[in-house]
Amino acid sequence: MRLSAQAYCSFHWFYFYPLSIYRARRKPYNRAMKTLIVIGYVWPEPDSSAAGMRMMQLLTLYREAGYRVIFASPADFSSHAINLDDHGIESVTIQLNCSSFDEWVAKQAPDVVMFDRFMMEEQFGWRVEEQCPSALRILDMEDVHCLRDARHKAIKAGRELHPDDWHSDIAYREIAAILRCDLSLVISEYEMQWLTEHFPISQDQLCYLPFMVDVMTQRTSAGFAERKQFVSIGNFRHAPNWDAVLRLKALWPAIRKQLPQAEMHIYGAYPPPKATQLHDIKSGFLVKGWAENAEAVVSSARVMLAPLRFGAGLKGKLLEAAMLSTPAVTTSIGAEGMYGDLPAPVLVAQTDDDFVELAVRLYRDENLWQELSVRGQPILQQRFSLSEFGGCLLETTEHLLAGLERHRNNHFIGGMLRHHHLRSTRYMSQWIEVKTQLRQREEY
Numbered sequence: 001m002r003l004s005a006q007a008y009c010s011f012h013w014f015y016f017y018p019l020s021i022y023r024a025r026r027k028p029y030n031r032a033m034k035t036l037i038v039i040g041y042v043w044p045e046p047d048s049s050a051a052g053m054r055m056m057q058l059l060t061l062y063r064e065a066g067y068r069v070i071f072a073s074p075a076d077f078s079s080h081a082i083n084l085d086d087h088g089i090e091s092v093t094i095q096l097n098c099s100s101f102d103e104w105v106a107k108q109a110p111d112v113v114m115f116d117r118f119m120m121e122e123q124f125g126w127r128v129e130e131q132c133p134s135a136l137r138i139l140d141m142e143d144v145h146c147l148r149d150a151r152h153k154a155i156k157a158g159r160e161l162h163p164d165d166w167h168s169d170i171a172y173r174e175i176a177a178i179l180r181c182d183l184s185l186v187i188s189e190y191e192m193q194w195l196t197e198h199f200p201i202s203q204d205q206l207c208y209l210p211f212m213v214d215v216m217t218q219r220t221s222a223g224f225a226e227r228k229q230f231v232s233i234g235n236f237r238h239a240p241n242w243d244a245v246l247r248l249k250a251l252w253p254a255i256r257k258q259l260p261q262a263e264m265h266i267y268g269a270y271p272p273p274k275a276t277q278l279h280d281i282k283s284g285f286l287v288k289g290w291a292e293n294a295e296a297v298v299s300s301a302r303v304m305l306a307p308l309r310f311g312a313g314l315k316g317k318l319l320e321a322a323m324l325s326t327p328a329v330t331t332s333i334g335a336e337g338m339y340g341d342l343p344a345p346v347l348v349a350q351t352d353d354d355f356v357e358l359a360v361r362l363y364r365d366e367n368l369w370q371e372l373s374v375r376g377q378p379i380l381q382q383r384f385s386l387s388e389f390g391g392c393l394l395e396t397t398e399h400l401l402a403g404l405e406r407h408r409n410n411h412f413i414g415g416m417l418r419h420h421h422l423r424s425t426r427y428m429s430q431w432i433e434v435k436t437q438l439r440q441r442e443e444y
Contacts, residue, residue, distance in 0.1 A: 033068045034111040038140075039094070039120045040073035043081035047294065048269035049235040050211070050316025051142050054187070055116065056082065057212050058140065059089050061390045062112075070108065073116075074123075080269070096123055106131040112397060114138040118145065118177035125180055129418060136400055139181040143313025144191045146171035151310035151333070152239060166198055175199050178206075179414040182400055182407060185209045185393070187313045188337030200413060207396055210337075211319050212386040215377075221299040221325045224366045224373075230255075230359070231301035231326075233267040233294060233317050236275055240311035240333075241268060247307040247352075249278055252285050254356045259363060265301065267291040295324060302369070303362050304328035307355055314338060318346065319384065322376030327369055329358045340383055345375035 045052040063069045072092040084091045115121035150165035178184045234241030263284040271289040279287040291297045304321045321328045328346040349355035
């Protein structure tokens with residue numbers, strides 16, 4: 001048992017660390033190393049979601065560059081989370097609205113603090129600024145939440161997206177977090193342009209960082225004749241993925257009518273009962289749930305289907321399909337930001353009827369299938385290279401560390417927002433902490 005000085009508030013006297021955390025905290029480290037602290041919204045699950053995969057890419061990138069890397073999160077542990085200790089990354093549990101974080105983060109004296117999504121910057125950004133004012137603050141956006149949210153609302157309302165949709169509560173919060181941070185990582189070229197066109201954000205506050213792939217890794221996959229089924233994959237907890245499953249259920253009868261022997265295999269983490277209830281052996285619509293080996297699932301499918309109606313960022317499922325020479329049929333939302341001007345390894349449908357027609361055509365046409373299946377490698381090499389984009393992020397980090405005061409002085413709005421945010425959020429958080437302490441005192 002180990003008492004966690006940084007993870008308890010008053011009356012929380014004992015806190016049990018998982019063994020991996022205890023071991024990680026006991027490891028010696030070179031104090032001359034730079035330190036990166038990542039404050040995570042959830043514990044990384046690279047086998048469950050593209051967000052988890054991206055987070056592990058970032059952690060590993062800095063670790064291999066010689067940083068001491070600490071991942072801290074207030075989230076509950078998940079049995080599906082990766083063991084960070086196995087990758088030389090320390091793990092620490094922190095608490096929301098608790099001043100114990102202040103003492104802990106000051107002791108670590110980080111050179112860089114990265115916030116996993118804007119919600120973590122809202123919670124901990126002011127504390128980091130107060131305790132570690134010289135630390136470079138980076139926001140990893142994952143995707144632009146306010147864009148995804150606006151698209152979702154428009155879909156639910158059955159209408160087109162309107163510029164007024166950007167003026168939402170979530171947009172004000174997310175854009176303010178971008179402006180408060182020294183650098184924000186944007187995963188999509190489309191979103192880089194969208195952010196600077198619609199909001200007062202300077203280009204030097206943003207860093208384009210797509211998914212990163214080691215293009216030297218050789219991957220083998222089956223040929224056209226060996227592949228039989230359609231596949232869809234995506235975390236069920238992500239609203240765009242669940243909506244896509246419902247679209248597939250509606251479109252599948254028209255596809256199955258033309259391909260009576262074909263099957264639709266639906267994979268994804270955290271399948272809810274409403275998803276498993278869609279399983280229908282008779283129609284060949286099979287909800288498989290968790291994929292023990294996503295690579296094996298995707299590489300054995302003939303065609304991936306991704307009828308995404310809303311969303312943002314890049315689609316990890318389509319990247320994986322490109323890596324494994326599995327052609328796909330998707331929508332303009334699915335293809336957004338993925339392929340640039342290069343020939344795409346997907347067919348893009350504009351309507352439901354178009355989606356059905358393209359899915360059947362790609363399933364049947366071996367020549368078309370072969371043409372698309374070989375387009376993935378150039379895409380990976382030119383648009384998702386680990387060495388290129390990872391190196392660029394590390395160089396940008398060092399550049400900003402060397403001139404951080406000058407960089408901040410160039411962005412008055414961000415300084416103004418930090419000034420007000422630090423005070424308003426601090427008093428709210430301290431009020432919540434005192435309230436919690438009083439309630440705990442009453443219980444004792």
